[in-house]
Amino acid sequence: MSEGIWLWLTIVAIGSTTILTRGSFILLAEKARLPAAWHRALRYAPAAALAALVAPDILLDGDALQPFNPKLAAAVVVLVIALRSRNPWLPFILGMGLLILLRKGLGW
Amino acid sequence: MTTAFRLGAREGWRDFLPLSVGLVPWAVVTGIAMRSIGLSPLEAMGMNVLVFAGTAQLGTLPLIATGVPLWLIFLTALVLNLRFVIFSAAIAPAFHGHSWARRLSASYLLIDGVFAIGADKMLRSDDPEWRWGYYIAPSVWAWCLWQLFVLVGVLGAGVIPRDWSLEFMVTIALMLMMIPMTRTRPMLVAALAAGLGAVLLRGLPLRLGLFAGIAIGIGAGFVAEHWQQRRANA
Numbered sequence: 001m002s003e004g005i006w007l008w009l010t011i012v013a014i015g016s017t018t019i020l021t022r023g024s025f026i027l028l029a030e031k032a033r034l035p036a037a038w039h040r041a042l043r044y045a046p047a048a049a050l051a052a053l054v055a056p057d058i059l060l061d062g063d064a065l066q067p068f069n070p071k072l073a074a075a076v077v078v079l080v081i082a083l084r085s086r087n088p089w090l091p092f093i094l095g096m097g098l099l100i101l102l103r104k105g106l107g108w
Numbered sequence: 109m110t111t112a113f114r115l116g117a118r119e120g121w122r123d124f125l126p127l128s129v130g131l132v133p134w135a136v137v138t139g140i141a142m143r144s145i146g147l148s149p150l151e152a153m154g155m156n157v158l159v160f161a162g163t164a165q166l167g168t169l170p171l172i173a174t175g176v177p178l179w180l181i182f183l184t185a186l187v188l189n190l191r192f193v194i195f196s197a198a199i200a201p202a203f204h205g206h207s208w209a210r211r212l213s214a215s216y217l218l219i220d221g222v223f224a225i226g227a228d229k230m231l232r233s234d235d236p237e238w239r240w241g242y243y244i245a246p247s248v249w250a251w252c253l254w255q256l257f258v259l260v261g262v263l264g265a266g267v268i269p270r271d272w273s274l275e276f277m278v279t280i281a282l283m284l285m286m287i288p289m290t291r292t293r294p295m296l297v298a299a300l301a302a303g304l305g306a307v308l309l310r311g312l313p314l315r316l317g318l319f320a321g322i323a324i325g326i327g328a329g330f331v332a333e334h335w336q337q338r339r340a341n342a
Binding site (some may be wrong): 015016039049057075103 | 305
């Protein structure tokens with residue numbers, strides 16, 4: 001992990017994206033309109049970015065594809081619960097519960 | 109403080125109040141997640157105030173943890189925050205004529221919930237003071253609520269045993285943000301293509317596989333939307 005001043009620099013850099021995106025039109029171009037093509041592309045960016053962050057974490061063990069692993073099992077449980085329940089805590093409790101059980105209880 | 113401001117503030121706060129409860133679990137999880145990758149309580153709260161965007165905070169944690177170059181972390185945060193460009197464009201006319209300081213605070217405080225609840229009402233009002241009150245009251249409320257419950261998570265994380273794989277909460281949180289987005293077919297295609305792309309291209313240097321995956325996902329979403337429209341028109 002980055003330490004000290006570098007970590008703070010990283011945090012400031014991440015924070016600058018908050019102002020850049022949220023302020024884009026409010027600060028600079030209140031009367032401008034976002035071109036339609038941009039609007040369409042931007043809509044896909046967050047879902048694509050989230051999937052690109054999640055998929056490697058649940059499908060890879062180190063750098064190798066590992067289709068059967070505790071994280072993937074927990075992720076499947078999270079997916080099922082998220083689609084069926086509106087309780088915001090439940091996916092965290094059951095997902096983490098299963099992962100801890102598989103890793104510590106069964107040594108997987 | 110004018111009457112219009114106070115009326116707006118009261119109405120905005122009342123409209124947003126029920127939704128704001130939904131921030132609580134996210135805030136607690138974000139607090140725990142920041143501690144799980146090794147941030148100190150001060151660093152975690154510093155990040156929380158400076159960034160104030162849950163998706164960007166959670167999404168960049170795995171990258172900070174593995175010591176990825178700064179510009180890649182910056183780009184990832186930018187992509188995760190891109191939806192705010194859409195919100196900013198939509199809500200900007202409501203701040204027309206307000207001072208720079210007000211527009212800067214409005215930008216920093218712009219979050220999904222307040223936008224979703226209030227953008228329409230604000231754009232329909234022709235009283236600038238009412239609009240300002242209607243926006244700023246729930247936004248400041250959300251900020252306080254978020255900081256408070258992230259602090260709860262940050263301090264609470266210390267009691268949880270170290271070997272509980274807490275970093276997986278980040279993955280769960282990212283999944284839970286993604287799932288409601290993928291209710292339409294093109295969005296689902298975009299997510300699946302991005303995930304698959306990032307996995308298959310993991311060998312690229314500098315974690316560029318992540319960005320290749322995102323680009324593939326956006327492209328796939330575009331194509332899927334195009335096909336869907338063609339089918340609908342046929």
